Amino acid sequence: MTFLALGFINAWRNLNRSALAALGMGMAAAVTVVALSLSAGYPGGAAYEYRRFVGGDVLIYASGHQVRETHLTGEKAPGSLVWRVLPRDPGTHLADFHPELFTVGTLMPAGSPPLMDPDAIARRALAEPAVRAVYPRYSLPALQETAAGAFKRELRGRNLELDRAVWRFERRVVAGRYFEPGDAGRPVALVDARAADVGLPAAAVGSTLRLLVPRVRYGPDGQPWFDYAAAEPVELEVIGLYTVPTRWRNLNTGHIYGGVAPAGTRGVRQYYWVTPQVLVPQETLLALFAAAGGRLPMPVAEVALVVHNLAFVENAVRRLQRLLPEHSVISTVRQARLANQAGRPERAEAGAELFQAGYAGPAFAVEVDFGPALVGLVFGIASLMMVANLLVVVHGRRREIAVLKAVGAKSREILTMVLVEALTVSLAGVVAGFLLVQWMVAVNILTSRPDLAAVGLTSARTLGWLVLLAVGFSLTFGLVPAWRAARLTVMEALRTR
Amino acid sequence: MSPAVSRLPEGAATAALAEPVLRAVHLNKAFYLGETIYAVSDVNLAIGQGEFVVVTGPSGSGKSTLLSLLGGLDRPISGDVILDGHRYSRFNENGLANLRRTKIGFIFQFFNLIHHLSALENVLLPMSFAGIPRRQRLERAEELLDLVGLGQRRHHLPLQLSGGEQQRVAIARALANQPKVVLADEPTGNLDSKTSEEVGRLFARFNRELGQTFVVVSHAEVFHAHAHRVLHMHDGRIVRVDQGQRG
Incomplete structure (x- = not known):
């Protein structure tokens, strides 16, 4: 000493x-x-809040419903892709991101599988050294019936371990609490505190959220689809309310910045991404899927990846796309920017206010x-x-x-x-x-x-x-x-x- | 020069006291400078508990080398040193360091105080190494500084003290862990004659009142008056042993 x-x-x-x-x-x-x-x-940039909410740096979609350059320019290869509104709604909210696609559905190569086996995708994606981890994004469509009418909701499973270790999603809980390890498998939920902004029924902490979950059926091709006619009621306890603050605007200069406005800054307007998602622990979602007649392992429409180094994420995306040609791979950063170009996805505000200059991808990439x-x-x-x-x-x-x-x-x-x-x-x-x-x-x-x-x-x-x-x-x-x-x-x- | 040459009559340097606290047994130390030079040559020595021994001799006679061997700061090429029953040859470097911190006190010609520590902190240092509880070591350090007459200057840095005062702090530091033996290498070599006398008297006082064993390497005759024995060295050998004035 x-x-x-x-x-x-x-x-x-x-x-x-x-x-x-x-x-x-x-x-x-x-x-x-x-x-x-x-x-x-850098935590304040690179679409951090989008990545936090989505739960990944890169997303792999089952099929090509994401718009690639050809679709943005209208140069569709004849016959290669079809736009399909799915009877077995995969419930991807990320259609909301898209500058052109505002309805739930998918644009896919004819004959390609609309859903993926998460384990198979994980094995293939992990062959790419830039990928640190792979997480399936489990979701189930649901309806919320109220006196005012029926509302389309989406049950989304959160990986609690990933949230704790990487995304710290609990920081976005504005009322009540985030999930605890003991909540895995229990009927508890988090809902968007600003749901009313997009016309959805508001919920309070401690209230019971009653949803109708459609029955899972299987077609002749073995693919699941959702039978709304045989929907079953499910009751979830609302334990917390979250928000997803994505960007903010300096009202004096008109500049728009990513993330949350620094505390105490005056003359700003904070924008939020409001979705109909109802967040539940991943284990709860799998249990609901099984209770609705689904067979495990549950197929997914999206898989989220976490990469080692976000500075090189677009390189990883290119290599992954070559590795998984039947699927669509896009970085969350790029997806958010595409959405931002169209003044989206913060639907609560006027789109025009958030409309920004076009996003140019990297001119060249250092590998x-x-x-x-x-x-x-x-x-x-x-x-x-x-x-x-x-x-x-x-x-x-x-x-x-x-x-x-x-x-x-x-x-x-x-x-x-x-x-x-x-x-x-x-x-x-x-x-x-x-x-x-x-x-x-x-x-x-x-x-x-x-x-x-x-x-x-x-x-x-x-x-x-x-x-x-x-x-x-x-x-x-x-x-x-x-x-x-x-x-x-x-x-x-x-x-x- | 062979270590076997010109040996003292057996027992001449070891005859002083019945219970030696420090012994050198056939101690040899050589350096190779083109040829092998024996700095210490077949030295046998026994120093009794409470004895005051002065080692003297011309420059290069091996006094300081002998002192470094007795203090475990250097290793002999043959022979051994036994301090309070502990044979140095059986200890590794850590073991010797432990012996130094608990059983030996050193005093040097250039005082060698840590210049950014106060007089009190310098005295506390060896006790910190030895793991003595804080309160106990503080009491002892203050007591020692009082004994050497520096109680009022305990918080002064070495550079704020005169040469004589610095050497008195060094004496207090050497005595801090109540060592079996204090080894002093030319302790007055950097002091004027008046201050040298004071230091000599201080040594004698600690020797008489506390029974502290001293081995002092010095040219100065100031210590002869307080010594039991005076060992004369030449070419690495103890060539003569005189009775000191207290012998």
């Missing part, structure tokens, strides 16, 4: 001499924050991720600066170290002391670099440039990575001066002036 304290004291005592080394670490930290932020799609190499390089350079500095500092303190050894310090304790010093300088530099980026973020927010600020928005994960890198590099590189200090010959050092 004494030597930890001595290392810490020495670091602070010599901080002016170690300033250059700390500065190097600070620069390395700043580069790392930006690299990590970009790879994560290699230089992020980790860049981070390694800058940390390597910073560590070498730190080693050079420590060697000088340790040489200047030879006598002091010799005294410590003479009065009983062990070699490993001297080693610890110098490593703590290296660690302290590194961490001080890293924290300074991190704070520098945060300061730039704050300046950008204050000067109404939150689009830039988003690049620096960091998470605990980023800070964790920084600390890990600083500790790893400083301990590894600091071993050289620490070892030299530990091996010091006492009498030689003490007898020289």
